[in-house]
Amino acid sequence: MLGEGILKGMxxxxxxFFGSYFSAERLTTVEYPEQRIAPYEAARVFPFxxxxxxxxxxxxxxVACQICEKECPPKCIFIEKSKDKKPDALGKQQxxxxxxxxxxxxxxxxxxxVEVCPFEAIKMDTEYELSTDNRFGGLLLDRRQLAKSNQYYxxxxxxxxxxxDARLAAEKAKADAKTKITAEAxxxxxxxxxx
Amino acid sequence: MSEMQxxxxxxxDKPESWNRPAVMEPEGEGELMEVAMGPHHPSTHGxxxxxxxxxxxxxxxxxxxxxxxxxxxxxxxEGQSYLASMPYTDRLDYICPITNNWAYALAVEKLAGQEVxxxxxxxxxxxxxxxxxQNHASSIGFLTQEMGAMGTPLMYAFREREKILDxxxxxxxxxxxxxxxxxGGCRVDASPGWLERTRKVVAGLAGFVDEFDRLLSTxxxxxxxxxxxxxxxxxxxxxxxxxxxxxxxxxxNYDIRKVDGYGIYNRxxxxxxxxxxxxVYDRYMIRMLEMRESIGILQQALREIPAGPVxxxxxxxxxxxPKRGEAYGRIEAPKGELGFYLISNGGPNPYRYRVRPPSLxxxxxxxxxxxxxxxxxxxxxxxxxxxxxxxxDR
Numbered sequence: 228m229l230g231e232g233i234l235k236g237m238x239x240x241x242x243x244f245f246g247s248y249f250s251a252e253r254l255t256t257v258e259y260p261e262q263r264i265a266p267y268e269a270a271r272v273f274p275f276x277x278x279x280x281x282x283x284x285x286x287x288x289x290v291a292c293q294i295c296e297k298e299c300p301p302k303c304i305f306i307e308k309s310k311d312k313k314p315d316a317l318g319k320q321q322x323x324x325x326x327x328x329x330x331x332x333x334x335x336x337x338x339x340x341v342e343v344c345p346f347e348a349i350k351m352d353t354e355y356e357l358s359t360d361n362r363f364g365g366l367l368l369d370r371r372q373l374a375k376s377n378q379y380y381x382x383x384x385x386x387x388x389x390x391x392d393a394r395l396a397a398e399k400a401k402a403d404a405k406t407k408i409t410a411e412a413x414x415x416x417x418x419x420x421x422x
Numbered sequence: 423m424s425e426m427q428x429x430x431x432x433x434x435d436k437p438e439s440w441n442r443p444a445v446m447e448p449e450g451e452g453e454l455m456e457v458a459m460g461p462h463h464p465s466t467h468g469x470x471x472x473x474x475x476x477x478x479x480x481x482x483x484x485x486x487x488x489x490x491x492x493x494x495x496x497x498x499x500e501g502q503s504y505l506a507s508m509p510y511t512d513r514l515d516y517i518c519p520i521t522n523n524w525a526y527a528l529a530v531e532k533l534a535g536q537e538v539x540x541x542x543x544x545x546x547x548x549x550x551x552x553x554x555x556q557n558h559a560s561s562i563g564f565l566t567q568e569m570g571a572m573g574t575p576l577m578y579a580f581r582e583r584e585k586i587l588d589x590x591x592x593x594x595x596x597x598x599x600x601x602x603x604x605x606g607g608c609r610v611d612a613s614p615g616w617l618e619r620t621r622k623v624v625a626g627l628a629g630f631v632d633e634f635d636r637l638l639s640t641x642x643x644x645x646x647x648x649x650x651x652x653x654x655x656x657x658x659x660x661x662x663x664x665x666x667x668x669x670x671x672x673x674x675n676y677d678i679r680k681v682d683g684y685g686i687y688n689r690x691x692x693x694x695x696x697x698x699x700x701x702v703y704d705r706y707m708i709r710m711l712e713m714r715e716s717i718g719i720l721q722q723a724l725r726e727i728p729a730g731p732v733x734x735x736x737x738x739x740x741x742x743x744p745k746r747g748e749a750y751g752r753i754e755a756p757k758g759e760l761g762f763y764l765i766s767n768g769g770p771n772p773y774r775y776r777v778r779p780p781s782l783x784x785x786x787x788x789x790x791x792x793x794x795x796x797x798x799x800x801x802x803x804x805x806x807x808x809x810x811x812x813x814x815d816r
Contacts, residue, residue: 232640239637240574255581267588269610271595298740300506337509337601342609343740351595 268384271338271351273331276373279316283374288348290321295340295349303333304340316395317402327370331357347391353383454482457797461490465568465801468811472788472800479796484789488782491815499775504530504605504742507775512599514777515813517560520546520553520590521755523603528684529751529762530605534744537734542607543686544727548620549590549602550753551716551723555627556583557756558667558709558716559634565706565805566638569647575638582630585623592616606737617724624720631713639710648702652791652803655700662787666758666780667712668807671697671704678754689726690719702806709808743770757781757808777816781809 247254257264280286291308307326315321340349352375359365381388460471469490475483495514499507511526512519524546531538538546560583563576587597593616594600594609602609612620638644654664656672669676677694679687695711697704744766752761758780765774784807792800 230642232642232645236637236641239633243578253581255584267592267595269593269595270591294740298503298506300502300509335509336596336599338595339505339509339601 266353266355268386270353271336271341272355273334273336273352273357273368274329274340274349274373275352275375276327276370277348277350277377277380278374279377281376283371283376284323285313287323287370287374288316288346289324289327290315290346290348291324291327292345294343294345298339298343300337300339301333301335303330304328305330317399324370327373328367329373330367332366347395350380350384350387350391459797459800460487465805467564467805467809468814470809470811470814472804474792474797474800476797480794481792481797481800484792484800486785486788488785488811488814491811493816495816496775496777499772501771503770504744504772505739507772508603509599509601512601513812514779514816515755515757515760515781515810516598517810518553518557518756519598519600520549520602521753521760523600524550525751525753525755525760526762527603527605527751528753529749529764530744532751533747533749533764533766534605534742536606536737538607538685539731539734540686540728541611541730542732542734544723545608545612545732546603546685547687547690547723548720548727549593549600551719552586552589552620554756555713555716555720556586558713559583559630561756561808562634562638562706562709565702565802565808566644568801568805569644575634578630578634578637582627585626589616589620589623592619604733604737604739605742606734608732611732617727620720621724624717624724627717627720628714631710631717635710639707644706645703647799647802648706648806650699650701650703651795651799652702652806653700654787654791658787658790659700663783664758664787666755666784667705667708668758668784670694671708672700673697678752678759682752684751684753690722692716692719702802705806705808741770743768752778755780757810757813758784760813777813779813779816781807781811781813785809785814 243253246252277288278284278286279288291306293306293308296302296304296306305326305328306324309323309325312320313323336351338351341351357366377388377392380391454475454477456473456475458471458473461469471487471490473485473487474481493513495510498510508523508526511522514522530536556579559579560576563579566575567573590600591597593612594602654668654672656674659669659672660674664672665676665678673696675694675696678684679692680694692715695708695715697708746766746768748763748765750761750763752759759778760780761778763774763776763778764772767773788804788807791803795803
């Protein structure tokens with residue numbers, strides 16, 4: 228009969244329409260902003276700089292090696308190295324970024340800066356409600372705005388942050404073991420000279 | 423009128439062996455009406471313009487004008503490293519970022535002679551077939567949208583697409599611009615939880631295709647509007663370099679997954695659907711059938727995926743300098759043959775980086791298909807080519 232295909236199709240439509248009152252499978256939207264879907268752990272929006280402890284300047288892991296600046300595809304990271312050095316988590320004297328700006332209107336959230344960073348200093352944030360009405364610099368984040376604590380990192384990416392902490396602790400243990408061996412060798416040498 | 427005369431002079435130069443229909447002449451007196459369809463047009467799938475010359479409602483000449491989305495992708499790639507071009511490939515055919523990544527990774531791996539571990543190959547196939555599924559569903563959705571179905575099939579397709587995009591976000595961090603493939607494997611491994619969730623999603627896909635089929639395939643309006651419309655003969659399709667579902671709808675058995683067997687595709691059991699008439703209905707049906715074949719491949723891959731690393735141990739992230747040489751890597755992208763041609767001069771940046779965009783090459787036969795049809799059919803024929811302007815313009 229003519230129109231049979233159309234009627235079959237309308238039966239499908241009716242199934243979906245009335246079904247959406249009963250099954251969550253068929254009603255897949257949420258009423259944003261009253262309801263929000265939690266982001267996945269792996270979600271990435273824009274980068275941020277991790278700092279350990281409570282002082283964002285002293286605890287910042289970034290040593291201004293500028294690898295992320297070189298590898299960034301749209302070149303949205305602008306770094307200026309400091310003139311002096313400060314001690315890092317392992318006690319070594321390192322440079323730090325006097326200026327670390329990311330232009331998030333250019334950033335394409337590709338995560339290459341995170342992949343190439345050798346110091347676990349830059350990670351991806353999940354904050355996406357970032358609109359601003361300041362068109363002349365509202366989307367250029369400086370290092371103060373980018374600095375977020377390691378606790379915050381644990382909140383947004385728990386498994387990843389645990390892995391990073393484990394790696395850094397292993398590095399610290401290796402460095403400590405090396406200094407212990409060097410210190411013991413030194414005391415043994417001094418004792419040997421004395422005897 | 424003079425512009426029309428020079429236009430017909432250009433068209434008349436084509437050799438007879440191309441099997442083109444003769445350039446149409448209007449019946450009766452009067453001038454042809456020149457209409458610019460686009461670039462602001464809801465049915466041009468992006469910013470694309472078609473200059474059509476109409477005799478009443480029938481198309482006499484059609485000239486495609488593109489370039490509105492040109493973003494200098496190939497030139498930018500010459501100025502940055504190979505890795506830095508990977509996120510840009512996401513943005514070529516932005517509906518299918520995974521397959522773009524894969525084609526580029528394949529080309530660079532050929533250039534550098536890089537091996538890929540087995541688990542990474544399986545992950546590539548799983549994500550590639552999920553991408554093909556959501557691309558074909560969306561493409562049918564957009565086609566029916568242009569027929570006036572006011573978005574219902576499109577929204578059903580998008581509901582499944584949302585599930586697939588959620589899987590992508592969980593694995594790679596981003597729904598669309600995934601930046602997932604690397605030269606020598608994949609960026610991150612898939613957890614067992616992710617594989618379980620993927621199996622659940624894939625288990626629901628067959629029911630969705632059945633529903634979609636019941637909704638659309640025997641619909642009288644759809645059949646009346648698409649059967650016999652926009653016929654593309656097999657000989658013209660092959661001569662023009664058309665690939666993908668459009669070529670197979672014209673009856674030519676050419677699927678690069680079978681021909682090249684790139685990656686591990688020769689391990690999978692799947693059929694290649696072929697069309698009989700080469701009209702819009704065949705192209706629609708081919709996409710529907712390919713969705714079913716994709717489900718088969720997905721189930722097989724999810725069963726057989728082995729444990730192991732996802733990055734080759736010899737892969738380099740920074741300081742990657744392939745030796746002098748050239749390579750062409752191509753895959754069966756959902757739109758056709760997507761190829762990357764790379765020339766390396768030994769430095770960190772490619773010397774020449776060329777994308778073979780299937781959407782653009784498939785568009786070269788648009789005029790041949792559209793001569794003599796109504797404007798409404800032009801919209802349908804254009805929709806059945808299934809283009810994405812990001813790829814056409816790069």
